[in-house]
Amino acid sequence: MTTTFTPKDPVWCSGCxxxxxxxxxxxxxxxxxxxxHETFLLAGIGCSGSIQNNVNAYGYHSMHGRVLPTAIGAAIANPDLTVIAAGGDGDGYAIGMGHFAHAIHRNASVLYILMNNAAYGLTKGQDSPTSELAQVAGHSPALDGMSMGLSIPGATFLARGFTRWSDQLNGLLIQGLEHVRAKKGFAFLEVLSPCVTYNDTYPDWDAQMYNVDEDPDFSCTDRGIAFQTIERLRSEGRIASGLIHQGEQSAFEANWIKEGLCPANLEAHEPQKNLDTLHDIMTSYST
Ligand SMILES: Cc1ncc(C[n+]2csc(CCOP(=O)(O)OP(=O)(O)O)c2C)c(N)n1
Ligand code: SF4
Structure with missing residues (x-):
């Protein structure tokens, strides 16, 4: 029997x-x-993580910070799916930072949307790696996901949007989806998405955003220029928004297919045998 679920309405605070x-x-x-039925949306833990309940697609709620390895596994196992991973800045830049860096480096065709509100929203507003002022440790500048991404060779798509700049955000999401559907590799889109309840950054970010898409001196294909621009803007108290970098590098799953590991030869790995083993393990927990 097939059961189809209608996506629920979000439970986020008004204005989130x-x-x-x-x-x-x-x-x-x-x-x-x-x-x-060709879309798979996986998410981490956090207010952001509940997005997978609210979109008409297959959904999966991963462990905190572990959405990327799960999403990459899904993209490798079934290349017909458009695989989207989502999560917060706590999820991706704190507990999930190791996976984040290696996901950019490996370049599997997954769109990763990181909803950055510079706070841990779900757990009531603690500082995150992108908070400008660490309350306990004194002043600590925010971590910048675009600079991090640019420092990783092999990055093929890095972009930043802002929820208040909806036209640009729509365009970046379309570009990111096209990138992964063309199997060009990992597309990373950080979206500045304020937590109006615990850390209302709308006034600051409204004043700070700078649109690199409209800057004739900016080049998203030149990592050096992109890095310099982000750092210069940062020193001026501005935040770069737009398509930050687009590069070329073979996608992770393409190498797997070349090696004959995936997906045509997936049967050779006897997935049914693994399912039986998984079933035995799960049953052992309940006895
Ligand atoms: C392994 C583990 N550690 C800690 C937590 C507690 N926890 C739940 S959500 C969260 C952070 C949420 O912040 P963020 O990822 O930025 O998402 P937001 O709620 O702001 O959208 C934490 C620390 C957890 N669920 N699992
Ligand atoms: S406003 Fe903050 S606490 Fe409320 S749903 Fe959004 S992230 Fe969570």
């Missing part, structure tokens, strides 16, 4: 930036005509 991310994602999926 995450509504803007969800709206833009729904628009982009519809604009590109990507059917729900």
């Amino acid at each position: 930036g995450h509504y803007g991310v969800r709206g833009a994602l729904v628009n982009a999926l519809s604009e590109l005509d990507i059917p729900a």
Whole structure:
């Protein structure tokens, strides 16, 4: 029997930036005509993580900080799926930082949307790696995901959007989805998505955002220029928004296919045998 679930309405606070991310994602999926049964949305733990309940697609709620390895596994196992991972800045830049760096480096065709509110929203507003002022440790500048991404050779798509700049955000989501559907590798989109309840950054970010897409001196294909621009803007108290970097590098799953490991030869790995083993393990917990 097949059961189809209607996505629930979000439970976020009124005014939460995450509504803007969800709206833009729904628009982009519809604009590109990507059917729900070919879309797999996985998410980490946090207010951001509940987005996978609210979009018409297959959904999976991973452990905190572990959404990327799960999403990469899904993309390798079934290349027909459009695989999207989502999570917060706590999820991706703190507990999940190791996976984040290696996901960019490995370059599997997954779109990763990191909803950055510079706080741990779900656990009531503690500082995160992107908080400007660490309350306990004194002043600590925010970690910048774009600079981090640019420092990793092999990065093929790095972008930053802002929920209040919805036209640009829609466009970046479409570009990110096209990147992964063309199997060009990992697309990383950080979205500044304020937590209006515990850390309302709307006034600051409204004043700080700088659109590199409209800067004729900016080049998203030159990592050096992108890095210099982000750092210069940062020293001026500005935040770069737009398509930050696009590069070329063979996708992770392409190498797997070349080696004959995936997906045509997946049967050789006897997935049914693994399912039986998994079943035995799960049963052992209940006895
Ligand atoms: C292994 C583990 N450690 C800690 C937690 C507690 N926890 C739940 S959500 C969260 C952080 C949420 O912040 P973020 O990822 O930025 O998402 P947001 O809620 O702001 O959208 C933490 C620390 C957990 N669920 N699992
Ligand atoms: S606590 Fe913050 S991040 Fe969570 S739903 Fe409310 S506004 Fe959004």
